[in-house]
Amino acid sequence: xxxxxxxxxxxxxxxxxxxxxxxxxxxVMLRSRHLFAIVMLSGIYSLLSAAFFVSLDxxxxxxxxxxxxxxxxxxxxxxxxxxxxxxxxxxxxxxSRIGIIVVALVGSALIYATIDMPPFxxxxxxxxxxxxxxxxxxxxxxxAVPNIxxxxxxxYRGFDTLGETMVIFxxxxxxxxxxxxxxARGGKAVKDKDDRA
Amino acid sequence: xxxxxxxxxVVIKIMFAPILLFALYVQFHGDYGPGGGFQAGVIFAVAxxxxxxxxxxxxxxxxxxxxxxxILMVVGFLFYAGTGAATMLLGGNLLGYDALDPAxxxxxxxxxxxxxxxxxxxxxxxxxxxxxxxxxAGREPEIRDEDW
Numbered sequence: 001x002x003x004x005x006x007x008x009x010x011x012x013x014x015x016x017x018x019x020x021x022x023x024x025x026x027x028v029m030l031r032s033r034h035l036f037a038i039v040m041l042s043g044i045y046s047l048l049s050a051a052f053f054v055s056l057d058x059x060x061x062x063x064x065x066x067x068x069x070x071x072x073x074x075x076x077x078x079x080x081x082x083x084x085x086x087x088x089x090x091x092x093x094x095x096s097r098i099g100i101i102v103v104a105l106v107g108s109a110l111i112y113a114t115i116d117m118p119p120f121x122x123x124x125x126x127x128x129x130x131x132x133x134x135x136x137x138x139x140x141x142x143x144a145v146p147n148i149x150x151x152x153x154x155x156y157r158g159f160d161t162l163g164e165t166m167v168i169f170x171x172x173x174x175x176x177x178x179x180x181x182x183x184a185r186g187g188k189a190v191k192d193k194d195d196r197a
Numbered sequence: 198x199x200x201x202x203x204x205x206x207v208v209i210k211i212m213f214a215p216i217l218l219f220a221l222y223v224q225f226h227g228d229y230g231p232g233g234g235f236q237a238g239v240i241f242a243v244a245x246x247x248x249x250x251x252x253x254x255x256x257x258x259x260x261x262x263x264x265x266x267x268i269l270m271v272v273g274f275l276f277y278a279g280t281g282a283a284t285m286l287l288g289g290n291l292l293g294y295d296a297l298d299p300a301x302x303x304x305x306x307x308x309x310x311x312x313x314x315x316x317x318x319x320x321x322x323x324x325x326x327x328x329x330x331x332x333x334a335g336r337e338p339e340i341r342d343e344d345w
Binding site: 059060062063064067068071072075076079080082083142143144145146147149150151153154155158159161162165166168169171172173175176179180 | 235
């Protein structure tokens with residue numbers, strides 16, 4: 001085995017172990033009823049996906065996943081958790097078999113669909129041909145910035161990003177209106193009556 | 198001031214400035230490496246969130262009051278939209294950055310435009326993230342030790 005083959009094999013091993021850990025974390029999250037543990041596990045899940053994105057050479061996505069998914073949303077979930085109970089109520093496991101049948105059907109349909117997908121990294125895959133190829137060809141001539149992701153995000157798709165920024169602004173506005181009524185006009189923060197279980 | 202969580206307090210005091218510096222690096226280096234306004238905004242907010250988690254929300258609100266965040270949220274978004282309006286006033290399309298420096302032979306206008314809108318994105322994202330955190334954290338006095 002030469003160096004290139006070794007690199008491919010070790011990369012595949014890394015991908016497989018990261019994906020296995022993702023599935024494991026997801027199952028532990030499903031089984032756990034302790035909200036604090038679930039929040040922490042969701043942070044770990046984001047960090048693992050960020051590592052997986054790095055392994056796929058999608059560093060910009062990995063960066064966002066690590067900063068937003070593992071960082072800020074974990075803290076926000078912790079903050080939200082403080083406003084509610086610490087443990088999820090245990091629910092009676094339903095005896096209905098319809099759920100498992102639907103999940104099995106959809107799951108096998110999805111797995112069946114992956115057979116038609118082009119192999120990973122194929123140059124003919126739709127993700128790498130057509131518009132992606134056009135961006136790679138034209139960014140150097142038209143935008144002249146080295147990072148193609150930034151060129152697509154801020155210039156080619158600048159209008160989309162304007163909308164995204166507005167979505168984030170609207171999300172903040174919504175949280176302010178829901179949780180911070182009164183404080184927006186300089187009043188005191190609203191405190192609920194203690195109705196927690 | 199109590200001295201509970203002394204180690205965490207010392208660590209966040211050392212880490213605070215490097216985190217802000219890293220956010221600025223990610224912000225203004227987005228054309229060259231991974232990163233940009235979204236990531237930089239989040240990292241910038243994280244520095245203040247860490248400060249609030251360790252020092253208490255009231256201390257952080259003295260550094261960065263809610264009123265300032267409200268203004269930054271709006272200014273950040275308007276900065277982006279304003280760049281689009283500016284390119285239109287200069288005779289180009291909305292967000293057609295080449296209008297910012299039409300004489301340039303190496304698309305300097307694109308560089309200016311990307312820097313400007315990313316700055317707007319960073320400002321809007323960091324203030325919005327902090328605002329959401331303030332709203333959630335402001336309803337409970339502080340995280341009690343038994344909650345962990």
